[in-house]
Amino acid sequence: MFTTTITPRFYETDAFGHINNTVITGWFETAREPIFRMFNPDMQIKNLPLILARIEVDFVGQIYYGQDITIQSFIVGHEAWQNNQCLARGKAVQVYFDFATQHSSRIPEQYREQLAQHIMSSP
Amino acid sequence: MFTTTITPRFYETDAFGHINNTVITGWFETAREPIFRMFNPDMQIKNLPLILARIEVDFVGQIYYGQDITIQSFIVGHEAWQNNQCLARGKAVQVYFDFATQHSSRIPEQYREQLAQHIMSSP
């Protein structure tokens, strides 16, 4: 599991007074940074061999400005927690892209081992 | 079906040179505006009795800056087209919220009829 702390930003609220739903996919992308670094240690971002194929987000509760959010990322998903409540839960499907062959391919074994250490039951 | 045209904005690109995935949920929210107006004709947005419960997006192809996007919204989903190709496809599940009872409830009949005119097979 990876854990990322996000401080909600005021401009991320909307006229309903809570964090707008469109913000959450950006927070979850941010929470995947440790995975980006795993596949691309020098962070030459254009070489990142991962393509995002699908996202799913369930909005479980309202998220408010003024308190930090903890995002727990499993291989298969993300959960956003505030005040000990899980308020959004999502899934991002990333596909490994082999620049040499210009095709998607199976994630190489070396990464599978690193990722395996973070596998938990899906949120 | 509702149709919305979006002109991609330069700040919506990312370092890969295409439109960043986190932007799409905002475009799809924008494409739901006709539905917001249907439930809330005077656009006093705080009275909008719809809660977003879930989004799903499949990224089917790269979307680039420089050409307009057409978003076709069905009751159950959205599709983003550029150059006659469907490049992203999504689903937003909205729930009707009854302010009087403070609970979710079945969408009232009057709206069901209006929405029915836009039903198409799910994208």
Place this chain on the structure above:
Amino acid sequence: MFTTTITPRFYETDAFGHINNTVITGWFETAREPIFRMFNPDMQIKNLPLILARIEVDFVGQIYYGQDITIQSFIVGHEAWQNNQCLARGKAVQVYFDFATQHSSRIPEQYREQLAQHIMSSP
């Protein structure tokens, strides 16, 4: 003068119920697209020889969701109008960058002529 119409997006509102200030710089960037096209007609965006050096925005009034915005761009500035009121006014200073010499340089004559057609008194 260039004129661009922007439909405010719901996620661009904030908890005060109006459009968040940080959104305006993105709208003004969008309104500069005709200038990007002038310097880079095929929109191969990485070849755009313009660097943004400075922005200034004065927030003159509240901008609300639900009605279109007209942005009038002069060479030296932008104005955002809604309901016949100018609600934000800004300036963007762009610098011409010569890829060959890797230095900023004077805007070439051919562009100066095109730009001259849009010069108006600064907003």
Place this chain on the structure above:
Amino acid sequence: MFTTTITPRFYETDAFGHINNTVITGWFETAREPIFRMFNPDMQIKNLPLILARIEVDFVGQIYYGQDITIQSFIVGHEAWQNNQCLARGKAVQVYFDFATQHSSRIPEQYREQLAQHIMSSP
């Protein structure tokens, strides 16, 4: 002086490969949070008696994804530092708004004293 650390987010990059200019005003708003708390300790954000009247940003250098940013905020300005270089510098003019009279007014003495502790020469 207030100091805020921002981790650049991948979606904040643009097709030039660096952080898009429109992002910076959001970072600077985030860096003003200690000031929002000073004027509104319980963070009931709708009671915040501050209105943003003007922003100015000078883009001094490129900001890249992959390393943290330190934002130093003085009463009159902000500076964004990465790798010991100041890469953006900005000013935000906030006006005190008195809800009782519905007019802007002089910042009350109690806040002036707190703010005075953070005054430094303008960046």
